[in-house]
Amino acid sequence: MKKIEAIIKPFKLDDVKEALTGAGIVGMTVSEVRGFGRQKGHTEMYRGGEYTVDFLPKMKLEVVVSDDRADTVVALITAAAKTGSIGDGKVFVSPLEGAVRIRTGEHGESAL
């Protein structure tokens, strides 16, 4: 199993969700997060004074899939979340040791 974490632009969430559900992914978790990468933050004005927003709002989307589907899912996310401009985000893939469906107690990939 692989855990795929994608940090994406908030307004791209719907596109990514539709791409994944269209490909048969049945579950995912999202959270509102803040962060910065190489684009750093940006500056804004409030009442005539300049202030820096260091941590920009992003969405973090987590999906766990079987090993053989990981590449497809990463490709789908990358395609759907891309605008081509700075700050599009990142996708991280990591191996996952186990999974349990709490209701039934199923283990491993059958719990996904």
Added chain:
Amino acid sequence: MTGFASLGSTLRRKVIVALVVGVLLAAGSWVFAQDKPAAPPAAATAAAPSPPPSKPDPAGTATGGIADVTAKTAGKPTLEEVADFAGHNRVSINLMWTLLTGFLVMFMQAGFALVETGFTRAKNVAHTMMMNFMIYAIGMTGYWICGFALQMGGLGALSTMGGTGLLDSEFTLSLFGKDFGLFGMKGFFLAGSTYDVAVFALFLFQMVFMDTAATIPTGAMAERWKFSSFVVFGFFLSMLTYPIFANWVWGGGWLSQLGKNFGLGHGHVDFAGSSVVHMVGGVTALAGAMVLWPRIGKYNKDGSANPIPGHNIPMGVLGCFILAFGWFGFNPGSTLAGGDLRISVIAVNTMLASASGAIFSMFYMWGKYGKPDPSMMVNGMLAGLVAITAPCGFVSSFWAFVIGAVSGVLVCWAAVFIETVMRIDDPVGAIAVHGVNGAWGVLSLGLFSDGTYGDGFNGVEGTVRGLFYGGPSQFVAQVIGTVTCFGFIFGASWVFFKVYDAVFGMRVSREVELEGLDVPEMGVHGYPEIQGPATLVHAMGASGVRAPTVPAMAPERGR
């Protein structure tokens, strides 16, 4: 299974709606049926000479007539009875107008609460809101105890409300052979001979004005002011500083007599309170914000300012709209007479100045800083309203628009100046909006009053004319009033705040300020679901939270 259940519940809902509609229709037709037989009993009232036919009057043209004039012989009033009735009606209209517009002004408290809370941070909402809420109750109590008496106790006869001269006791000082009225001495607790309908109407109207001034400093001093200190301040302003300055301008005091005594126009004229209400509030806010020092994190060590954005723009904008609505009570109500038809000019001038204030602040911020700043557009509209408050009764619509336009730019410039040059932290811009534009308002009256209104104002014959309409001495009176307002209110408030700070401490501790004032000061979060239950958030510092204020501010004071 679920599909069937939801279908079932939809059907059930439809049946219930149909039943409710049916019952309502049946009840309605029964009520109409009951209405019809009500006509015949008219014949029973045989006493009246010509019983009016009891038929409905949907157009409203026949309702009210000679039969409604109170007379010994119904339907045949004598001339004296008609005149008596007309006089009573005139005063009724004026009293009703004064009360209704007073109710509108009362609702401005809600506007202030929303603007001030929206433009400050979420961790302090309960504290900021409750200052705005409690000032209504505290101010009213203080004003009832002695504020009203000091302000209006020497007013003399109030011509628009029946001419009762019950408020007839002014403390005066004789200088250069002239009388200088300093404060009134009648109407404490509204007791004794001031137990009178006209006096009570005046009390209500003046009370809500005082409360407007009293709630202004809570914005400039928000996010760091001890609630206990604020409570004492509420009594101080409502019982002393506001009433005394208001007496000088509106209660027959010496500023209003500058015309009669020294030939300076009509004396210091402030139609609805640019100086009496707004400048008093704004200057008190200035003194308070100076004594309190800036919020932690507002200034860097090099003295440069950090913006601290407010947490809820919609709240601030809604508050501004409520204030703009309440202003239709503030300005037109200040005629104290619904029969004074100048109210239409006043109302239009008021709205025009609010529009130009908002528009010009929008363009100023857009042009200078790249984007039309929402909080500054709100401040711009309020600045226009504050500025037109004094001259609203005396200027043409053109000058009303110009006065608002100037204030729209002035408020943006002043807010930045106060923040970056004077290094005074005013989270909501109260000093720029109310202090600076309050001064601009009374001065603009001395410039643009066009001589179409105000005959006999402050006991001076002729209409009110500003500098550009042949009345230079009126401008002098306005300058004297403005300088006096600043000197007296700043001096008295600064001394009060300084002494209170030295004896009891006005500022919350550093820990409380960083955590947010809501739980340490008020015991509850404004937004518990967002900030977490009080038990969780507060557990860490619970023991040290109520420690006495220590001057932990040194590094942030930055000046």
